[in-house]
Amino acid sequence: xxxxLSDIRIKxxxxxxxxxxxxxxxxxxxxxxxGCFKQVFLSKIENGHKLPTNAALKEISRCxxxxxxxxxxxxxxxxxL
Numbered sequence: 001x002x003x004x005l006s007d008i009r010i011k012x013x014x015x016x017x018x019x020x021x022x023x024x025x026x027x028x029x030x031x032x033x034x035g036c037f038k039q040v041f042l043s044k045i046e047n048g049h050k051l052p053t054n055a056a057l058k059e060i061s062r063c064x065x066x067x068x069x070x071x072x073x074x075x076x077x078x079x080x081l
Contacts, residue, residue, distance in 0.1 A: 010048035017046040019064045034059040 020030055027039045027046070036059050037052075044050040045060075052060060 005051075006048070009045075009051050012051070013046040013048040016042075016060055016064070019066055020046075023064060025064075030060070030063055033063040 020027070025033075027042045031037060031039050031042055034056070037056055041050065041052075041056075042060075045052050045056075
């Protein structure tokens with residue numbers, strides 16, 4: 001189970017980083033737009049060390065104009081956080 005959770009964290013983090021970079025937004029800019037977490041927390045999410053809360057994930061998705069894109073990449077095989 002622990003390995004699976006680690007895989008989910010890594011996949012989610014990579015998806016967020018990829019989308020953020022494709023929009024040419026820095027971590028600091030994304031945090032400012034979301035207004036609910038600090039850059040160090042986002043860095044930990046993107047590097048697969050932390051899972052965002054549902055509220056943080058919702059804000060990240062909103063700020064990246066990607067309501068479901070990030071979640072779909074993580075859940076495409078029926079995985080759940």
